[in-house]
Ligand SMILES: NC(=O)c1ccc[n+]([C@@H]2O[C@H](COP(=O)([O-])OP(=O)(O)OC[C@H]3O[C@@H](n4cnc5c(N)ncnc54)[C@H](O)[C@@H]3O)[C@@H](O)[C@H]2O)c1
């Protein structure tokens with residue numbers, strides 16, 4: 081019996097046949113020979129479910145059972161693993177995963193929103209049911225970052241993890257820099273390429289990166305997933321002008337997710353920031369993601385790869401299926417779920433670092449002195465200033481970089497500058513991350 085099970089097919093119920101789901105079928109078919117070399121059990125999709133049965137997806141579904149209600153996949157005798165690639169933190173996706181676990185089926189998902197909101201509870205349920213909850217595709221797409229952190233780096237105390245965690249934003253920022261095009265144009269392109277979330281504001285407002293960061297934080301620091309503890313802002317306010325000034329100042333603008341252990345607790349932040357143009361992360365462009373992990377013995381470890389799209393994401397889903405077929409099942413978030421306590425979150429406003437500040441001002445004598453006075457009052461020291469172009473009729477940009485200061489001090493500066501009549505727009509503020 082045991083020998084039979086070891087070579088019997090691992091049967092998949094696929095919930096969702098969109099970008100990722102169709103990719104999973106494609107990888108399993110096209111790479112069947114290579115997969116069988118690494119894996120003692122064939123992996124077969126036996127049942128599928130999606131919203132629209134009649135849609136032409138360009139893949140042959142003959143011989144695969146169609147299920148109208150994806151949650152019914154859990155009850156099928158011909159399904160050992162439910163692959164959830166529907167998306168969304170609530171609704172059908174959650175029901176599918178919960179029912180699968182309750183029915184004793186393994187789960188593989190690409191759904192970071194679901195895990196960010198319900199990851200710890202689902203991990204607990206999966207452990208109690210003695211089934212896998214695997215989600216490599218959910219964080220940094222095709223990069224095996226969960227595997228690296230949970231296995232390859234497992235002997236380390238992790239002190240910091242950060243990276244480019246959203247392919248759509250990185251694609252948009254790269255295109256804006258390379259072509260000077262505006263944000264909205266490029267977003268449409270990322271959607272067409274299958275990179276963006278169903279609601280692309282999740283990408284551009286930093287929510288998707290925060291979902292992923294909260295999962296990484298849990299794996300890295302052995303705490304409960306705490307999405308509410310992430311401070312989030314996105315890239316909507318990054319303009320072509322800031323991208324050009326970044327270049328001039330020796331930086332690139334990236335949307336980063338950063339988590340680290342501080343004396344006051346765990347700090348989790350997602351925001352656009354300037355990074356040194358010469359740094360490795362600055363050169364990670366397009367749909368590529370990067371995850372940089374610091375461990376107390378290994379030092380710094382960098383993984384780079386495609387973070388979104390059909391092929392890379394499906395590659396990660398299938399790798400998880402292969403682990404299940406090999407009986408390699410680990411606790412979802414590295415530590416056993418029952419030990420994942422809610423970590424203290426670091427207090428807000430305590431970031432210490434430099435800032436980029438762009439103001440749009442009326443070009444008249446005394447403006448700079450007034451601005452410098454505010455900085456002096458708040459004890460914020462200037463590192464550089466760029467003023468170019470004179471125009472009595474139009475707002476002109478004034479760009480500053482500061483020496484090290486606190487987030488709270490720079491926020492007070494921005495609020496006070498907003499009250500100056502000759503400052504025409506709220507300050508465009510970006511942290512400068514030296515990544516040291
Ligand atoms: N596209 C990517 O690059 C990528 C990368 C990593 C993770 N993900 C995640 O993978 C998941 C799927 O993303 P996608 O890009 O493939 O989305 P998609 O919109 O292309 O596909 C979603 C699929 O789910 C089906 N679906 C929707 N509601 C359903 C319901 N109630 N019952 C049954 N089926 C339903 C749709 O019919 C469709 O087949 C999401 O969680 C997403 O965040 C996507």
Ligand SMILES: N[C@@H](CCO)C(=O)O
Nearest residue numbers: 246247248275277388
């Ligand atoms: N929308 C996501 C998909 C990958 O998780 C991104 O652009 O990174």
Ligand code: NA
Nearest residue numbers: 216219221223
């Ligand atoms: Na991954």
